Amino acid sequence: MAGKSEYIHGEMPLDGHNSTFSGFVRQSAFYTAFFIVALLMPILVFGANIAWLPALIATFIVGVIITPAFKLGGGWIATLVGLAVLTLMIVALVAIFS
Numbered sequence: 001m002a003g004k005s006e007y008i009h010g011e012m013p014l015d016g017h018n019s020t021f022s023g024f025v026r027q028s029a030f031y032t033a034f035f036i037v038a039l040l041m042p043i044l045v046f047g048a049n050i051a052w053l054p055a056l057i058a059t060f061i062v063g064v065i066i067t068p069a070f071k072l073g074g075g076w077i078a079t080l081v082g083l084a085v086l087t088l089m090i091v092a093l094v095a096i097f098s
Contacts, residue, residue: 029070029071029072030070030075030076032070033063033066033067033070033072033076034079036062036066037059037062037063037083040058040059040062041055041087044058052087052091053091056084056087056088060084063076064077
């Protein structure tokens, strides 16, 4: 059997663990909100037969409403705006070529 272990229970600094866990929770909240918004748009358009623009507006409003609930910051709002612009560009291209 090997010699005495150098590990002492309860003597480890927790700063690294706390920052890692808080980063994990922050990323989990961001991606959960992202998937809620990403799934809501097609559900409204294809499931509820709502037109693209009202579905986009409703999805954007839901994204803004969940911002404080998930404690998201300016990066989340920028993501919402980027997704809205991307959706508008796709809808415009579909309208032009169809």
